[in-house]
Amino acid sequence: MTELRLENINLRIGNKTIIEDLNLKIESKDFFVFLGPSGCGKTTTLRIIAGLVQQTSGDVIVDGNVINDLSPSKRELSLVFQDYALYPHKTVFENIAFPLRIAHTERQQIIDKVKEVSSFLAIEHILGKKPSNISGGERQRVAIARALVKNPKLLLMDEPLSNLDAKLRDTVRFELKKIHNETGITTVYVTHDQLEAMTLGTKVAVMNGGKLIQMGPPMNVFEQPVNSFVASFIGSPPMNILSAPETLKGVGAESGSIGVRPRAVAVTHDAKGEEYIELTGKIEGINLLGNEALVLMRINGESLYFSVRREQFDQIAEGKMKTVYVEKNRVYLFDETGQANGRLKAEDYAKTEIFGS
Amino acid sequence: MNNIGKSLLWYIAMIIVSIFVLFPLYLIMIIALAPSGEIFNSSPVLIPSTITFSRFFLVIAVYDFMPHLILSLETAFLVSGICLLFGIPGAYAISKMPKRLGYSIIIFLFVTQMVPEIVIAVPIARTMLILGLYNTAFGIALAQSSIALPMITYVLVGTFKSVPSRLSESAQIDGASKLQAFYSIDLPLALTGIYVAVILAWLFSWDEFVLASIIAPLHTTLPVLIYYEITRGVGGVQAADAFSIILMIPVIVLVLVLQRYLKSNVFAGALK
Numbered sequence: 001m002t003e004l005r006l007e008n009i010n011l012r013i014g015n016k017t018i019i020e021d022l023n024l025k026i027e028s029k030d031f032f033v034f035l036g037p038s039g040c041g042k043t044t045t046l047r048i049i050a051g052l053v054q055q056t057s058g059d060v061i062v063d064g065n066v067i068n069d070l071s072p073s074k075r076e077l078s079l080v081f082q083d084y085a086l087y088p089h090k091t092v093f094e095n096i097a098f099p100l101r102i103a104h105t106e107r108q109q110i111i112d113k114v115k116e117v118s119s120f121l122a123i124e125h126i127l128g129k130k131p132s133n134i135s136g137g138e139r140q141r142v143a144i145a146r147a148l149v150k151n152p153k154l155l156l157m158d159e160p161l162s163n164l165d166a167k168l169r170d171t172v173r174f175e176l177k178k179i180h181n182e183t184g185i186t187t188v189y190v191t192h193d194q195l196e197a198m199t200l201g202t203k204v205a206v207m208n209g210g211k212l213i214q215m216g217p218p219m220n221v222f223e224q225p226v227n228s229f230v231a232s233f234i235g236s237p238p239m240n241i242l243s244a245p246e247t248l249k250g251v252g253a254e255s256g257s258i259g260v261r262p263r264a265v266a267v268t269h270d271a272k273g274e275e276y277i278e279l280t281g282k283i284e285g286i287n288l289l290g291n292e293a294l295v296l297m298r299i300n301g302e303s304l305y306f307s308v309r310r311e312q313f314d315q316i317a318e319g320k321m322k323t324v325y326v327e328k329n330r331v332y333l334f335d336e337t338g339q340a341n342g343r344l345k346a347e348d349y350a351k352t353e354i355f356g357s
Numbered sequence: 358m359n360n361i362g363k364s365l366l367w368y369i370a371m372i373i374v375s376i377f378v379l380f381p382l383y384l385i386m387i388i389a390l391a392p393s394g395e396i397f398n399s400s401p402v403l404i405p406s407t408i409t410f411s412r413f414f415l416v417i418a419v420y421d422f423m424p425h426l427i428l429s430l431e432t433a434f435l436v437s438g439i440c441l442l443f444g445i446p447g448a449y450a451i452s453k454m455p456k457r458l459g460y461s462i463i464i465f466l467f468v469t470q471m472v473p474e475i476v477i478a479v480p481i482a483r484t485m486l487i488l489g490l491y492n493t494a495f496g497i498a499l500a501q502s503s504i505a506l507p508m509i510t511y512v513l514v515g516t517f518k519s520v521p522s523r524l525s526e527s528a529q530i531d532g533a534s535k536l537q538a539f540y541s542i543d544l545p546l547a548l549t550g551i552y553v554a555v556i557l558a559w560l561f562s563w564d565e566f567v568l569a570s571i572i573a574p575l576h577t578t579l580p581v582l583i584y585y586e587i588t589r590g591v592g593g594v595q596a597a598d599a600f601s602i603i604l605m606i607p608v609i610v611l612v613l614v615l616q617r618y619l620k621s622n623v624f625a626g627a628l629k
Contacts, residue, residue, distance in 0.1 A: 052526055072529040083628035085527035089545045098541075099531040131626030139626065150532065 001028035002153040009058035033201035041210040077154040078147035086131040228338040244300035251277040259332035265306035389599040412599040435498035436562035440509040448513030466507035516550025
């Protein structure tokens with residue numbers, strides 16, 4: 001079982017800082033997800049762990065050993081690339097067998113191991129085909145099989161689902177979870193999709209601009225974002241950040257901004273008085289999604305998106321003024337710089353593991 | 358327009374292009390094969406009444422053909438070999454360099470081409486004399502490689518650049534050293550370009566005249582021999598014509614053999 005630490009990792013290219021002072025610990029059996037918008041340094045961090053990119057300073061430590069100077073081939077880890085990087089001139093069997101052949105594994109053992117991993121991933125029937133003759137989903141499984149076959153210390157994955165269509169993505173997401181549960185392999189996963197981070201990760205690290213912004217179990221990050229960036233990045237639809245002075249005054253906040261998750265908004269008042277805030281605006285658009293609708297409301301020049309359940313569709317109409325209600329302890333407060341500042345009515349605002357500021 | 362109309366137009370275009378390319382070759386064939394009376398008059402025929410292979414036999418018998426053929430083949434294969442031996446590692450290295458550096462090196466490689474061949478041919482011949490390579494296939498091949506190698510390297514740089522670097526990275530993650538990644542991934546995937554390079558180097562040497570004539574004036578290659586024999590007037594124009602056809606045969610064979618390896622979609626299925 002493997003534990004990975006990054007200590008004071010910096011990467012500068014020319015005078016541009018790509019990664020700034022990254023410190024984190026990935027524990028054995030973690031499914032650790034780097035989450036962030038494109039260009040935030042998450043894939044670069046993964047490539048530093050893999051040894052494909054050399055950091056300017058800092059240490060990559062696996063089980064207490066500094067591996068900065070080890071070439072990728074000596075690091076005993078696997079990487080599933082975003083675009084799979086299958087060897088087009090080799091059959092699926094030979095693609096999966098490649099790490100074993102390089103390691104001079106015995107012939108019979110190669111056959112056994114490839115069979116084992118391919119039956120685990122249900123790709124036994126395509127072993128004889130070339131990568132050009134299989135579907136995108138199958139290519140992805142082949143890439144995962146090739147990554148697993150050598151029992152790596154660490155499994156790295158770089159946005160492995162981004163090239164699959166939406167339906168397949170749901171299936172494979174469940175399978176990745178299953179693979180992790182069954183192999184127990186320490187996994188580092190990079191994605192820009194908060195849904196993947198929430199569902200797969202045992203821990204999530206949110207990055208932005210080359211810095212680690214927040215790290216912790218996904219639900220903690222969701223419940224207690226350290227700033228408005230994390231708040232609006234995690235959760236779908238994203239959290240509304242409102243900062244118009246009239247709005248703030250109306251709900252009793254002093255300055256900065258408030259954050260409201262779309263599903264925290266209620267369209268009817270259950271007579272709980274001061275436990276609620278009221279927001280009034282004009283409904284500008286309604287997207288019907290089946291069991292719920294996503295509604296866009298303009299409040300003091302800002303947009304508020306919120307969800308309405310099917311039973312309450314009659315409460316909303318496009319072009320009409322409407323007052324909506326949000327429980328006070330579900331209204332997040334942020335200061336002028338966007339840092340989290342508790343809630344309108346804090347009840348269980350526990351401390352989360354917070355890195356950076 | 359419907360599909361049949363489209364493919365009909367396509368075939369017509371292909372036929373026109375084929376005629377354009379093949380008709381001169383046909384004329385060369387006719388001149389070599391037809392009786393001289395039907396060619397050298399005011400209205401030469403397009404389809405001769407009889408054909409004769411006598412000029413081919415004349416060329417092979419009178420011109421002392423075989424030793425020169427062997428020398429030409431030897432030289433052409435040596436040039437291909439030298440170009441691959443140095444061109445593949447050189448081109449691979451250049452393809453992995455930062456763009457500017459790689460580009461500068463390629464420009465630098467072509468410096469030899471800026472000087473007219475005939476100017477450097479004499480000093481090269483002198484050097485070959487000193488090295489004992491004058492009048493040898495290896496001597497000609499070395500000299501010809503000075504021209505062919507930059508060209509081949511350039512072609513191979515393009516080839517290696519087209520192999521996604523993601524694949525050799527993946528091989529390294531899989532445990533391969535850089536060298537293993539090179540010969541198990543990059544090299545097989547660059548094969549199409551390498552075959553093209555072989556054809557180019559081989560053809561260059563097969564046709565090359567200036568260097569061959571100065572470095573091996575006595576025991577020389579076929580293009581130089583044909584020039585000597587035409588200027589001497591042996592067998593007339595039709596014999597020289599037959600000679601040109603013989604000169605073409607190995608080229609056709611080489612291209613036919615290698616063309617089935619020229620695949621256009623080697624990277625299908627690699628990425629995404």
